[in-house]
Amino acid sequence: MENILHIIPEIFIFCSALILLILGLFIKNIKLINNLAILSLLIAVALVINQPYQSIYLNSYVIDEFSSLFKIMIFIGSIVTLVMFVSSREDLHINLYEFPILILFSTLGMMVMVSANDLLAMFIGLELQSLSLYVLAALNRNSLLSSEAGIKYFILGALSSGLLLFGISYIYGFSGNTNFNLIAVNYNSESLGLLIGIVFVLAGLAFKVSAVPFHMWTPDVYQGAPTPITAFFALAPKIAAMGILVRFLFNSFGELYLDWQQIIFFISIASMMLAAFAAIAQTNIKRLMAYSSIGHIGYALIGVACVSSEGLRSLLIYLMIYLVMNVSVFTAILSLKRNDAYFENISDLSGMYKNHPFTAILVALMMFSLAGIPPLAGFFGKFYIFVAALESNMVFLAVVGIIASVISAFYYLRIVKIMYFDEPKEEFDGLNIRSLQVLFYPSSFLVILFFIYPAPIIQLSEYAIKSFY
Amino acid sequence: MNELPILSILILLPIVGIFFMTLIRNNNDQSSNNLKHTALWISFLNFLISLYLLFAFNQQDAGFQFEERYFWIENGISYHLGVDGISILFILLTTMLVPICILASYDSIKFSVKEYLIAFLALETFMIGVFCSLDLVLFYLFFEGGLIPMFLIIGIWGGERRVYSTFKFFLYTLAGSVFMLLAIIYIFITAGTTDVSYLLDYNFTRNEQIVLWLAFFASFMVKIPMWPFHTWLPDAHVEAPTAGSVILAGVLLKMAGYGFIRFSIGFFPEASELFAPLIFTLSIVAIIVTSLIALVQEDMKKLIAYSSVAHMGFVTLGIFTFTVQGIEGSIIQMISHGIVSAALFLCVGVVYDRLHTREISRYGGLVSKMPMYAFTFMIFILASLGLPGTSGFVGEFLVLLSIFSINTYFAVFATTGVVLAATYSLWLYRRMIFGALIKDDLSEMLDLTRREIIIFFPLITLTIFIGIYPKPVIDIIEPSAKKIVNQVNGKLN
Numbered sequence: 001m002e003n004i005l006h007i008i009p010e011i012f013i014f015c016s017a018l019i020l021l022i023l024g025l026f027i028k029n030i031k032l033i034n035n036l037a038i039l040s041l042l043i044a045v046a047l048v049i050n051q052p053y054q055s056i057y058l059n060s061y062v063i064d065e066f067s068s069l070f071k072i073m074i075f076i077g078s079i080v081t082l083v084m085f086v087s088s089r090e091d092l093h094i095n096l097y098e099f100p101i102l103i104l105f106s107t108l109g110m111m112v113m114v115s116a117n118d119l120l121a122m123f124i125g126l127e128l129q130s131l132s133l134y135v136l137a138a139l140n141r142n143s144l145l146s147s148e149a150g151i152k153y154f155i156l157g158a159l160s161s162g163l164l165l166f167g168i169s170y171i172y173g174f175s176g177n178t179n180f181n182l183i184a185v186n187y188n189s190e191s192l193g194l195l196i197g198i199v200f201v202l203a204g205l206a207f208k209v210s211a212v213p214f215h216m217w218t219p220d221v222y223q224g225a226p227t228p229i230t231a232f233f234a235l236a237p238k239i240a241a242m243g244i245l246v247r248f249l250f251n252s253f254g255e256l257y258l259d260w261q262q263i264i265f266f267i268s269i270a271s272m273m274l275a276a277f278a279a280i281a282q283t284n285i286k287r288l289m290a291y292s293s294i295g296h297i298g299y300a301l302i303g304v305a306c307v308s309s310e311g312l313r314s315l316l317i318y319l320m321i322y323l324v325m326n327v328s329v330f331t332a333i334l335s336l337k338r339n340d341a342y343f344e345n346i347s348d349l350s351g352m353y354k355n356h357p358f359t360a361i362l363v364a365l366m367m368f369s370l371a372g373i374p375p376l377a378g379f380f381g382k383f384y385i386f387v388a389a390l391e392s393n394m395v396f397l398a399v400v401g402i403i404a405s406v407i408s409a410f411y412y413l414r415i416v417k418i419m420y421f422d423e424p425k426e427e428f429d430g431l432n433i434r435s436l437q438v439l440f441y442p443s444s445f446l447v448i449l450f451f452i453y454p455a456p457i458i459q460l461s462e463y464a465i466k467s468f469y
Numbered sequence: 470m471n472e473l474p475i476l477s478i479l480i481l482l483p484i485v486g487i488f489f490m491t492l493i494r495n496n497n498d499q500s501s502n503n504l505k506h507t508a509l510w511i512s513f514l515n516f517l518i519s520l521y522l523l524f525a526f527n528q529q530d531a532g533f534q535f536e537e538r539y540f541w542i543e544n545g546i547s548y549h550l551g552v553d554g555i556s557i558l559f560i561l562l563t564t565m566l567v568p569i570c571i572l573a574s575y576d577s578i579k580f581s582v583k584e585y586l587i588a589f590l591a592l593e594t595f596m597i598g599v600f601c602s603l604d605l606v607l608f609y610l611f612f613e614g615g616l617i618p619m620f621l622i623i624g625i626w627g628g629e630r631r632v633y634s635t636f637k638f639f640l641y642t643l644a645g646s647v648f649m650l651l652a653i654i655y656i657f658i659t660a661g662t663t664d665v666s667y668l669l670d671y672n673f674t675r676n677e678q679i680v681l682w683l684a685f686f687a688s689f690m691v692k693i694p695m696w697p698f699h700t701w702l703p704d705a706h707v708e709a710p711t712a713g714s715v716i717l718a719g720v721l722l723k724m725a726g727y728g729f730i731r732f733s734i735g736f737f738p739e740a741s742e743l744f745a746p747l748i749f750t751l752s753i754v755a756i757i758v759t760s761l762i763a764l765v766q767e768d769m770k771k772l773i774a775y776s777s778v779a780h781m782g783f784v785t786l787g788i789f790t791f792t793v794q795g796i797e798g799s800i801i802q803m804i805s806h807g808i809v810s811a812a813l814f815l816c817v818g819v820v821y822d823r824l825h826t827r828e829i830s831r832y833g834g835l836v837s838k839m840p841m842y843a844f845t846f847m848i849f850i851l852a853s854l855g856l857p858g859t860s861g862f863v864g865e866f867l868v869l870l871s872i873f874s875i876n877t878y879f880a881v882f883a884t885t886g887v888v889l890a891a892t893y894s895l896w897l898y899r900r901m902i903f904g905a906l907i908k909d910d911l912s913e914m915l916d917l918t919r920r921e922i923i924i925f926f927p928l929i930t931l932t933i934f935i936g937i938y939p940k941p942v943i944d945i946i947e948p949s950a951k952k953i954v955n956q957v958n959g960k961l962n
Binding site: 353354357361364365368373374375379380383386387390391398399402403405406409410413416417420421451453454455458 | 540541542543581583584606609610611613614616617620621624625631632635636639640643644647648650651654655657658
């Protein structure tokens with residue numbers, strides 16, 4: 001029996017979720033519960049940082065640089081969501097103490113995901129986070145859109161879990177193992193069954209990262225879910241699913257990469273191109289961000305498709321920058337409030353720079369950054385992705401990537417255009433809530449000033465891929 | 470390396486200015502005047518610093534001076550700055566034009582003054598950065614970063630069709646530049662570094678050169694702009710506010726010419742030699758076609774914009790002759806065009822501020838009401854058509870001289886451009902300034918104000934000075950131009 005203390009951060013999150021669940025029954029102060037949840041996430045960050053790197057429980061669970069970095073990114077996503085929740089819970093009609101608890105459970109599921117080194121551990125983690133997310137998407141019961149989002153996400157999510165399980169059973173059947181490393185040793189590289197298994201597992205995971213052609217749920221769920229939950233969708237689960245995708249492919253099928261590389265290649269191109277065109281016609285800013293996130297996942301997948309240390313490094317750089325940019329953008333979306341009502345139409349931003357000059361310039365710069373215009377952080381993300389692509393001789397992928405980035409520049413510029421070139425509308429409440437300011441300004445300045453000294457992020461991601469290369 | 474990091478100071482000073490300006494409230498006339506003065510003095514200070522740079526510059530040294538190099542992203546991509554005889558004049562051009570632009574916008578910008586000035590100072594940082602950076606990634610950063618403030622300047626303070634124009638400007642230039650980004654990444658992977666001074670001695674294989682050259686060409690041909698990708702320029706010029714046009718014509722187009730000299734022929738001499746006939750053909754088509762288009766324009770700014778394309782045709786002709794005269798000629802042509810076309814746009818701005826139209830047919834006979842304006846406008850029109858004794862002549866003459874030594878036919882066709890330039894420029898002048906003053910609203914036109922005289926004075930002085938005595942300018946350029954030509958010829962043989 002191995003020591004249970006190896007997974008102390010997971011246990012800590014689990015226990016605090018349960019304690020808060022009980023506390024919630026007696027304490028009607030939702031803000032307190034939320035703050036306690038934030039506190040426990042912060043403690044978990046410290047616990048993760050101090051964890052020794054090892055692989056435990058018959059090598060089915062791995063704690064290494066890679067998983068720790070992903071866990072910290074997930075914690076940041078969860079904390080941001082909870083902070084957003086505080087400021088908007090009443091106006092969005094989601095003033096329920098279950099919210100922080102569900103976020104904690106979902107976070108726990110993601111922690112298990114990124115550390116999983118076994119098909120079953122992966123599935124358990126994935127389901128734990130998905131089940132919490134189904135509920136979260138439908139949390140605003142009185143809103144038709146929110147319920148629709150929840151149902152849609154649930155049905156499609158269940159389907160994708162089915163595909164994933166189906167794939168897992170194939171892989172188990174044809175290799176005799178569920179452990180990633182053992183699969184890598186025992187598979188028969190000529191068996192078609194294994195390939196079918198990979199395809200189905202990839203389909204399930206592509207659904208979670210919302211890559212084309214498994215992206216259909218994203219715009220509807222993004223639009224329907226209350227904004228803090230949309231932010232959570234954009235921040236945490238995608239990053240976690242990307243982590244498990246990498247570990248699954250590289251640990252168990254690293255040698256077989258010629259087979260799955262084409263799949264990633266295709267979904268990457270499809271995601272970038274579809275997102276670039278589909279986003280142009282959007283009128284709702286959350287829908288637009290949904291397509292934008294599909295496109296960004298397409299870029300991140302280039303890093304996976306390269307199957308090289310540069311590729312993984314660029315993937316991590318990209319995800320970190322993506323996380324920070326999205327924190328800023330979603331906080332800004334949450335500040336579009338007037339008379340206790342939230343606005344989500346892009347046309348509502350019209351002339352925003354007259355009333356909110358400082359917020360507007362930062363949002364505009366975020367848009368330029370999402371479009372990958374230097375000197376903002378988004379450019380460096382794309383730069384490293386293309387470095388990796390050219391280094392692996394994937395010139396076609398890089399060329400499609402830059403073409404898609406020019407096309408997508410159009411819809412990002414459209415937001416800037418509406419904010420700056422159109423006639424101003426009534427004033428918004430703006431970023432007058434301290435908790436939103438705390439999120440918005442640091443994340444924006446991080447993106448804008450990233451170019452001054454980008455070396456630490458690059459070194460950090462080089463450090464985090466040590467267990468693969 | 471023991472002295473002041475003067476290039477970094479040049480780059481950072483406008484940022485410091487921006488920081489101060491964000492602290493100034495903008496709620497009444499007094500504070501908006503304060504903002505204007507702050508921006509003006511910051512940019513003027515930057516001009517003084519760049520003058521110091523010119524005096525400290527060692528003219529005998531052909532290599533890079535005032536070099537600064539710090540660890541930036543990772544090994545191979547560093548923060549590396551430096552100037553040589555080719556880039557230093559562009560820095561001066563930039564630092565000179567920015568205060569003039571700010572001064573020119575004192576009355577014409579009515580709203581969001583603070584944002585406008587911040588955008589201009591940010592643009593100055595990016596422009597100076599382009600000419601100083603000796604690292605390709607850093608260069609790309611500044612080259613593309615300048616799009617953001619320019620996008621806003623055209624889009625917010627522009628004319629009626631500003632949205633269309635600014636999107637066209639942004640997307641055209643972005644689409645061209647991303648190929649250069651891929652090329653830079655390829656260079657980084659094969660050569661292991663993006664340091665310019667290292668890459669100038671690096672030998673790419675012939676096939677690599679061809680592909681990389683085309684990628685750089687895609688970016689620079691859109692930016693400079695060469696026919697047939699010039700259509701964004703007239704649109705952008707027409708809709709941009711006066712100062713925006715000035716900077717666009719005065720500096721932004723020169724970034725591409727500078728890029729051709731520094732990177733295209735510096736890194737890829739074989740490919741440049743291979744594609745030189747293509748460049749000559751496109752340049753001559755540009756010179757003749759855009760001059761003819763300029764003849765039929767109804768809009769003053771559009772006319773000058775098309776003439777810019779024709780003038781930049783001479784620049785590309787000169788660069789790809791690979792002769793010292795050709796390169797010197799192109800640089801002087803760029804500097805001269807930077808001064809003259811900037812001044813011409815300012816001249817348009819002067820009458821536009823008074824009558825709010827740029828239609829040529831609305832004017833006529835201005836000489837009787839605005840004699841000083843007529844004189845100023847005449848000098849720049851003559852400089853634009855390359856009259857001996859003005860700066861326009863020196864550049865064009867050197868370029869034509871060098872192209873004659875390469876190929877007579879090209880030279881003959883290029884020379885027709887000079888005749889056409891005279892036609893459209895003088896015709897513009899005649900329609901606006903001469904003739905009888907019959908239109909009623911023109912009778913109230915006032916001559917140049919003191920502020921406008923201050924704006925035009927340095928430009929006139931420089932135009933005539935370079936035209937009569939170009940030696941100091943040539944002395945600065947010559948060692949570096951010789952070095953480049955020797956390097957290219959050395960690699961080709």
